[in-house]
Amino acid sequence: MVCVTLRGCTISEVLKDAASATAIGADLVEVRLDLLWTKKEITLAEVGEEKDVTKSKKNILFIPQDFNHLDLDSVLISLRQGIVLPVILTCRPKKEGGYFPGTEEQRLEVLKKAIESGVSWIDLEIDIASKERSKLCDLAKKGGTKIIASSHVFDDSPDSKEIIRDVKDNINAGDIIKICYQSSGRSDGINLFEAAWDLRNSDIKTSIMGVGQAGDWNRIHSPILGQAIVYSTIENGWHLAQKGMINTADLKTAWEMLEYQ
Numbered sequence: 001m002v003c004v005t006l007r008g009c010t011i012s013e014v015l016k017d018a019a020s021a022t023a024i025g026a027d028l029v030e031v032r033l034d035l036l037w038t039k040k041e042i043t044l045a046e047v048g049e050e051k052d053v054t055k056s057k058k059n060i061l062f063i064p065q066d067f068n069h070l071d072l073d074s075v076l077i078s079l080r081q082g083i084v085l086p087v088i089l090t091c092r093p094k095k096e097g098g099y100f101p102g103t104e105e106q107r108l109e110v111l112k113k114a115i116e117s118g119v120s121w122i123d124l125e126i127d128i129a130s131k132e133r134s135k136l137c138d139l140a141k142k143g144g145t146k147i148i149a150s151s152h153v154f155d156d157s158p159d160s161k162e163i164i165r166d167v168k169d170n171i172n173a174g175d176i177i178k179i180c181y182q183s184s185g186r187s188d189g190i191n192l193f194e195a196a197w198d199l200r201n202s203d204i205k206t207s208i209m210g211v212g213q214a215g216d217w218n219r220i221h222s223p224i225l226g227q228a229i230v231y232s233t234i235e236n237g238w239h240l241a242q243k244g245m246i247n248t249a250d251l252k253t254a255w256e257m258l259e260y261q
Helices: 011-024 033-037 072-082 104-116 130-143 160-169 186-199 248-257
Strands: 002-006 028-032 038-050 053-064 087-090 121-125 146-156 176-182 206-211 230-232
Touching: 002 011, 002 248, 011 028, 011 072, 011 248, 028 033, 033 038, 033 072, 033 087, 072 104, 087 146, 104 121, 104 130, 121 130, 130 146, 146 206, 160 176, 160 186, 160 206, 176 186, 186 206, 206 230, 230 248
Parallel strands: 002 028, 002 230, 028 087, 087 121, 121 146, 146 176, 176 206
Antiparallel strands: 038 053
């Protein structure tokens, strides 16, 4: 399944991007609820000159807002009514690269309400306190919401055997195990690729990827790696490869060139 991660900071931006994702052929979309607690600021930084023309790099900053900034109940209704594709709802904490401004107790309540909204998928981090995570999992199973069990590790990718061990240690944590590591180049990219390759014929549904250089290898080759979900974006720009991301249209083009489709 191709999942487009939506990066909107307002409900109108999210719904607009969801429509674009639908038009481009996504199978589902991920809504980052934590981003709805931010304000987007775009700055330009000079990165050099070429033929007397100053080159600039666009930087997007997400400025956290107060917890009371968002009417969550209204947002969940708008998402349910305004998006036709299946949705993964995610509320990422700061320690895993997210922007949620409240306490962990408040975040767990957000996740609870997200599940109760009847969403197709919920992303529950593997390191949520065991007792509280079990409650959320039981609630999801009762309502028919499937679970992405996620882990975002900001150390460089370990060897493939350790990645496989991380997956197998959490085999019962969700319907799909999503493991994301920092990737700083060829060596890390190979570790991620080998782990996914070795797991491709197992019964474990996975989404293994990297953030950074060579982190997009598993996304590009996901059809032969047996990845359950590949995350992409409708953003464009050279910076995507540096972050291990890939544009959805470019992903589909790559699959056609590689004869994966």
